[in-house]
Amino acid sequence: MKHLIACLSALLLACAVNAQQSSGPALPKDELIKQQQQRVVTQPYNNAPFWKEARGAVEGYASIPAPEAGVLIQDGGQNWRALRNGTFSIIGGWALVAMMLLIGGFYAWKGTIQLHEAPTGRLIERFTLLERMAHWATAISFSVLAISGLILAFGKALLIPVISFTLFSWLAIIAKNLHNFLGPLFIISCIVTFCVFLRDNWPKAVDFKWLVSFGGLINGKHVPSEKFNAGEKLWFWGGLMLLGIVVGASGLVLNFPNFGQTRATMQLANLVHLTGAVMFMLGAMGHIYMGTLGMAGALDAMKTGVVDEAWAKEHHELWYDDVKSGKVPANRSENGGNAGAGTQQPVAVGGNN
């Protein structure tokens, strides 16, 4: 444990030192001005305090009305460069690789989690068309953003050696524009998705239990969950909402430079965007894994909107109970979402598994 702390703190320290290396002067501007005024008298032509001041990214006068035209030297760029090209890219990149390995390992360990019981053939509508559309819009735009983002971030190291400059430039231009134009679309899809799924994602006490046992993954004991289990809720709140806001907002700052934001703002936004995006991708990898390879039946729910009763019972027992008890209609699409209004029996829709 001690070693771990030492390692982590060493890491943090390294980052901090890196960030400190090129930071500004220790003295405030007024003090340097005073020093310069005295220097003029005692040692004419010695401008050292002036240059110290200039180094500190102070804003001077420039008649051109462009933002920051009066800044002679901005030192944020060096920090940004060091962090972006160094710490952030490397940790982020390796984290993504690690996640892939982790998922790969997990798959090798557990394989696809199958249903324990045979499908009943009775289907429950899990997602309406709107819900699915919202989800897929988010999913597709996310994927494009992720891939284009990765091309821009790592293509220089990974792709240029393979496909050379001109081809990569083409690719990067496509990636950049896709990224920039799909970004706002992704934010809109996120908002729609958030609204659509909000009701089913309110945290409940059961979620805590689920969370403690990691959905029974660790000890193998089954924990009942609602329509969305705590893991999914966590993804909803932490991923879709929190990371969505972080990545979306920072992305907008970068995507609309026409509001005259300063370079410092954009550097910070870029780093936040990078961090958020990597975390988003890490989460998404888990989410996608669980939704596809990781768990049988999950993808179908998102594809067709319906699930088998057996699947529902096994994975989302409380929700299943609610549907059974009529609290939640089994087919919301036809009832127009008239929750708890009838005691209709679920109707079989579509094929079976």
Add this chain to the structure above:
Amino acid sequence: MARMKFICDAERCIECNGCVTACKNEHDVPWGVNRRRVVTLNDGIVGAERSISVACMHCSDAPCQAVCPVNCFYKTEDGVVLHDKDLCIGCGYCFYACPFGAPQFPQAGAFGLRGKMDKCTFCAGGPEKDGSKAEIEKYGRNRLSEGKLPACAEMCSTKALLAGDGDVLSDIYRERVMRRGRGGDLWGHATAYGRPDTKATAPAVQSIPQKS
């Protein structure tokens, strides 16, 4: 090996903006793109006001080059940092990274549409054939290949801005600094420890009666 450099002498620069328009003139730079600009710090403060002309400084370890996602920057064998506009994707990273605000974009459009980055070329054009139409249109004139130095420095009104081979520049600047010290009150003891006989305070500005 020669290393092309700019030096701006803060004791000489009078913010006349000659360098700025010389550049606009030579390269037909459009409105809104300022490859070079003059910044005055401590404007109006007696004893502390200095002006500096700044453009791409053609860094040895160029941050723009380091962060460019498509690697469109390159360095000539004389240390001039240039870029290939055909490769540039207009992402703006070089602009974030550059300490001097050198990278410029013809637009600042929504959705990150900035157009191709443009910056000071040290009057050395770009990768196209020197002096060709393509080069002039994309990067401006190539004075270096004509045996001339950047227009901004050549036209500087007080010879504050110097451009050229770093060795020559340091010779020029050294000579200037040596001459400035004429009279012995600058170098040696006085520089190191200050002149004992001078007033130790900054030049004062007296108040002026304005009203009756």
Add this chain to the structure above:
Amino acid sequence: MLVRKSHDVDGTRLSEHTSMRRFGGAKPSNTLDRRSFLKRSGIGIGAGAFASQLPLGFVGKAEAAAPAEGGGKPEVKRTVCSHCSVGCAIDAIVENGVWTRQEPVFDSPINLGAHCAKGAAIREHGHGEHRLKYPMKLVNGKYVRISWEQALNEVGDKLIDLRKTAGPDSVFWVGSSKHNNEQSYMFRKFVSMFGSNNCDHQARICHSTTVAGVANTWGYGAMTNSYNDMQNTKCALYIGSNAAEAHPVSMLHMLHAKETGAKLIVIDPRFTRTAAKADEYVRIRSGSDIAFLFGMLHHIFKNGWEDKKYINDRVYGMDKVKEEVLAKWTPDNVEAACGVPEARMAEIAKMFATNRPSTLVWCMGQTQHTIGNAMVRASCIVQLALGNVGVSGGGANIFRGHDNVQGATDVGPNPDSLPGYYGIATGAWKHWSTVWGVDYEWLKKQFASQTMMEKPGMTVSRWIDGVLDPNDTIDQDSNLKAIVFWGHAPNSQTRGLEMKTAMEKVDMMVIIDPYPTASSAMPDRKDGVYLLPACTQFETSGSVTASNRSLQWRERVISPLFESQTDHAIMYAFAKKFGFDKEFVKNCKIVRPDGEKKWEEPEPEDMLREINAGSWTIGYTGQSPERLKLHMKNMNTFDPKTLRANGGPCNGDYFGLPWPCYGTPELKHPGSPNLYDTSKHVMDGGGNFRANFGVERDGVSLLAEDGSHSKGSDLTTGYPEFDHVLMKKLGWWDELTDAEKKKAEGKNWKTDLSGGIQRVVMKNHGCHPFGNAKARAVVWNFPDAIPQHREPLYGTNAELAKKYPTHADKGGAFWRVKTLYKSVQDKNIADKVYEKFPLVLTSGRLVEYEGGGEETRSNPWLAELQQENFIEINTRDANDRGVRNNEYVWVKSATGAQIKVKALVTERVGPGTTFIPFHFSGWWQGKDNLQKYPDGAAPIVRGEAVNTATTYGYDSVTMMQETKTTVCQVTRFDAA
């Protein structure tokens, strides 16, 4: 950087400049303004914008709208910058008739290749996108295109009609300091033949007080030394000059001098860019220069730092000045008047007096006051006391404004003088009619009467009153009925409100200019305005006189653009219309440099030869076109410190043959680098003070004392100016050739057209043709024989105004209009104007713009650097008024005008002082007059003209306007 505009501007202006000719940016179509372009490219994004991002080789190339490249062999034309008086040489590279590039001229001894923003952007003249492209006429409040014939006929007929009905004096002709020497000279001749003295030009509102004050002190009203000579100074004192912004390249020489040990002192109400380079900066109250200068002189006299021998030998009246200065300008009086405490004053005085030779530099900060003539004389007196005049490294270095304001003053349109300061007395007219080859009687008939012929005309500062004042207060028959602006921007003159009224009252306004200027958009008129396109100095050739009196020859760079014509071609065309074309160009060859495409015109070389033939007074006689061209070709042979050629074809000449360059070109006088320099032989450019004020005054000799003379002079004492009588007395007459004798008989050195007197006196006897006299510290023919400090008419300090009151009012005989002083000042004090308007308002230059600024504000490379007019206001004053930096404010003046400018909250100005640059125009009291300009010819940057708000006040000798000290109040924009 990323966003190029800080604020909203109208679309048309930007669309023209963001067309992204290059750089692969998506190009907005011509009909899109930038904002809608951004919107469209951003939101309605389509394939086009996307494609523009692709790395295609052809992106960018497709945009080519650049001037034609290649093809023709590049030609190099050597010309001279037209933006200030330094005279920076430029090599223009022309391919296929298109000005494609501009190269620095390292060989030029004046600028060594250096340029300021304006000089480095000069090639834009080859584009001229915002120029006036063809003649236009105001019809129903809108400018419509007309043909040149129609314009000439309508304008000409109207002028002929006015001449007949109201007399030739009913037209006011404003010439230009942007004309070259030949054109200025021809302009004066043109107006003379029209029969009037009602002509003037920018020098009136620039250095007229200097010219009058300095010429009356020691002979010639010009910069005594040169920019280059400032390298020799040990101490330079700039008072009322912001050279770093107004004459940036002069700082090359000054900063070099500073580096090699010279002290630089700057005295100014503003902490300017020049002050930032100074060793010592002293802030004075605006308009208190005399208090400062005499305060300094007080210390000089008290400590005995003055040059007693020099004063004894070469100065008249210094004892009286000394008496007054010691009695009146005691340290407490000085501090009360200009705000400089005794200790500081002593420090500056010591620095200036003990580091000799020291030079004194002034510009508009001194000249543009009601007491401008006295201020410049106070400066002269300080220099005389220290023996700094006529010394290399010393002198009164008076930096002039426009490129040829010196030349235009020397040989151009002055209302009180014919070319060469001959005046307008009968003799002067006779001298020039001989030179012009016309009959004096014929010339006289052109005028209303001989009285009018010999009465100084109105001045450009007062033409408004010539229109508006009641006829009985005006000293001519008719009020002014028409005004011709021939290369002059009205926004550089004060009292904008009244000027607008005057512009609306005249029958006709004619604007002959490359740009439509503010004149076209100022008045609310429906008709009676004509705009005629003249070309710039790069579309013609001719000589230009820099501030240091050096003449340089400009080669023609390109053919006149659009339908523009050269100024002399237009003059010639009007002369034909008026029927005096034969007389007008009698000595000139008529040429057509552009074949049938443009009009015929008198050849510039011949016009210069005519100037050479007549301007003996100031030595404009030796600068033949051939010699000037030789200088331009062999710039490299001139030493940039002495300005003298060492070897080569111009061996021994000073660069540009700085006037006086006496005698005929064959005499090979080298020009005079420093005036009144007794350490040199007159044939080496030496000299002494001029004997122009008689030989004695009240029994005191005005001639130089024994032993004081220029080097190698046969006469070793003071002597009067030479004429045929003195020549004969001295027995030198027979040294003239017979031909010379014939011409010189009955003449003096100024009127002897053979040049024989000058030749014999100078070459054979080493004497100065204008005599050898003392400079006058007391100028008895001026309102204040000894310069007196007088408070401005509009001031903020009533107490001082009572102590130092202004002049008494003057009647109409003074430049033909009535001029008020005391009554205005008294009324202002009585009305407590200083309470309503507690801030001093002063104005000045920006480095990017020049003069009225139409030309420079139409140049995108310059316009981008200063996009809005602003007021510099001290932090304290701003906070008191709740004004923040970069916000719009209203500046209200005592005339009732209010102008809308951005606030620049700064410590550049002290509390109680504000500053507004004067180059802007196009807005009128908060409203943009864009729609009033002719289509496509509005300048890119428009703004509020400070002179819309400036007040009344004129110099008591020359009618110089008071621009530097008036009052205003600043309020928040929303508090309107």
Add this chain to the structure above:
Amino acid sequence: MKKLLISLVSLAALATFAGCGEQPQTITAKPGTSAAKPDDLPYGEGKLYADRNAWQLQLRARADTQNEYKRFN
């Protein structure tokens, strides 16, 4: 708990390891070559200056024009 510890430690190890893999950030483009296209050299065949030496001599001479001390003295 043990599993958690192991995973944390491995994560930290990975991160530390990643730090070692930091690339030098300066790009050392070969002299005279663009990242993509070869840069056109300012001297050589068909150019104003035949070789690098002649060209550099010219630039040095030209740089001296900026030194007014050479002319003012």
